[in-house]
Amino acid sequence: MKKIHLLILKSFIRPFIVTFFIVMFVLLMLFLFKYIDDLIGKGFEWYIILELMMYASATNVAMALPLSVLLSSIMTYGSLGENYELVAIKSAGISLSRAMYPMVIVVTILAVSAFIFSDYMLPVANLKYYSLLWDARQQKSAFLIKEGVFNNSFPGYTIRVNKKDPDGQRLYDVMIYQRNTAENNNSVLFAKEGTMYRTPNDQYLVLRLKDGIRYEESAGELGNSRQRLTRFRFKETEQKFDMSGFKLKRTNESEFSRAYQMMNLKQLRFFRDSTQKQIDSGLRANFTLMSAYYKYFNFSHKPRPKLDYLPYKPDYVKKMDVYNQISVVNNAANEVRSIKDMIKGRNDRYKEVSKDIRKSIIEYQKKFTLSAACLALFLIGAPLGAIIRKGGLGLPVVVAVVFFLIYYIISTIGEKSVKEGNLAPAVGMWIAIAVLTPIGFFLSYKAATDSVLFDMDSYKKLFNRLFKRKAA
Numbered sequence: 001m002k003k004i005h006l007l008i009l010k011s012f013i014r015p016f017i018v019t020f021f022i023v024m025f026v027l028l029m030l031f032l033f034k035y036i037d038d039l040i041g042k043g044f045e046w047y048i049i050l051e052l053m054m055y056a057s058a059t060n061v062a063m064a065l066p067l068s069v070l071l072s073s074i075m076t077y078g079s080l081g082e083n084y085e086l087v088a089i090k091s092a093g094i095s096l097s098r099a100m101y102p103m104v105i106v107v108t109i110l111a112v113s114a115f116i117f118s119d120y121m122l123p124v125a126n127l128k129y130y131s132l133l134w135d136a137r138q139q140k141s142a143f144l145i146k147e148g149v150f151n152n153s154f155p156g157y158t159i160r161v162n163k164k165d166p167d168g169q170r171l172y173d174v175m176i177y178q179r180n181t182a183e184n185n186n187s188v189l190f191a192k193e194g195t196m197y198r199t200p201n202d203q204y205l206v207l208r209l210k211d212g213i214r215y216e217e218s219a220g221e222l223g224n225s226r227q228r229l230t231r232f233r234f235k236e237t238e239q240k241f242d243m244s245g246f247k248l249k250r251t252n253e254s255e256f257s258r259a260y261q262m263m264n265l266k267q268l269r270f271f272r273d274s275t276q277k278q279i280d281s282g283l284r285a286n287f288t289l290m291s292a293y294y295k296y297f298n299f300s301h302k303p304r305p306k307l308d309y310l311p312y313k314p315d316y317v318k319k320m321d322v323y324n325q326i327s328v329v330n331n332a333a334n335e336v337r338s339i340k341d342m343i344k345g346r347n348d349r350y351k352e353v354s355k356d357i358r359k360s361i362i363e364y365q366k367k368f369t370l371s372a373a374c375l376a377l378f379l380i381g382a383p384l385g386a387i388i389r390k391g392g393l394g395l396p397v398v399v400a401v402v403f404f405l406i407y408y409i410i411s412t413i414g415e416k417s418v419k420e421g422n423l424a425p426a427v428g429m430w431i432a433i434a435v436l437t438p439i440g441f442f443l444s445y446k447a448a449t450d451s452v453l454f455d456m457d458s459y460k461k462l463f464n465r466l467f468k469r470k471a472a
Helices: 002-039 046-059 061-082 085-091 101-138 265-291 314-318 322-388 395-420 425-448 456-471
Strands: 157-164 170-180 185-198 204-218 228-242
Touching: 002 046, 002 061, 002 101, 046 061, 046 101, 061 085, 061 101, 061 322, 061 395, 101 322, 170 204, 265 322, 322 395, 322 425, 395 425
Parallel strands: none
Antiparallel strands: 157 170, 170 185, 185 204, 204 228
């Protein structure tokens, strides 16, 4: 038995590692394609991009791990079935369930590790990832000057270059517009050509311009309302621009720590309990505020023998004259509008807080559904591989992608339904597992009984029998 277990484990570990890194690579490429415009051309150091990719890889584990378990389990048992090794194992008197025993232990360890990762490491990775991605997207472009484009990257300046050399250093037909709000003056500089370079510490961008003219418009002297226009001609001059705003500035990570993806189980429970207390206290406050608008609450609930209170009835209002009826109706309408206006804002606030609670519950349940997904998809992949008896990256990949898409679509629909409040959190977050687990048990039964699940002849015979019975 130990040799058989080692054989199955070796057959599983290799494809699992390969498929895991392949899936991670594909997801990482999707991340780069999505944010390529926000990362390229901003002058980042290479380690900033590498750090961002590392954090992005950590956040993709929740999707890569279940898919890798499903794909590798199909490949493992499909390869064993294709090479008739499962037949040899069964002929030795070992059932498929006993042959799956070491795999169940390994996948259970993976599921527990996934739970620990999602509770301890994933919140930290999300915090680092989203904070760094935010700073990277807010960073200004390092391609400061482009041909034929007005550039406003430098505060108070607008720069336009008609043409540039291929090396990007030589400029032609340069225009620089400057507005000094403090001194209430404007200036426009034109130059036939120039050279652009940066100081060694990248602190300043220097434009060395030749053969140009500058027009400066300034306020008149004291007591004179007329403006003054000054014209300067130059053979050579320099314009220096501060580049401190183009360096990556890191935002304090504590500003992102309130997001639910950055919380562990303890923090999520604390947030949910504290928010629920706020809702309860808000409901009590709403009851106190609204009680003043209802005349019934102005009277004591204790019985008073001398109190003769009767609510308004339609026939009672009809006995009033027209002016009193109009007054009663107007007073009632004013109170209704007051209550409606007061409730509207509080109702919107209640909906927002309730949605926040549902989001926190979603993140709370995700830490458990990741482990459950690994077990459920293994329960599908292992018997399915034994049934189709195909290894490699051909048919197993197609089958794995189909089942993973079913899992992903159902879980996404359930999560969105929970966010909108259409489903209970426990139902919406676990509905995909509840759908796939019976399929896994069905496939396990079919594989254990050597049922030919994909034999079309057996299905044709079954349909022929059913139609013959209907005809009879």
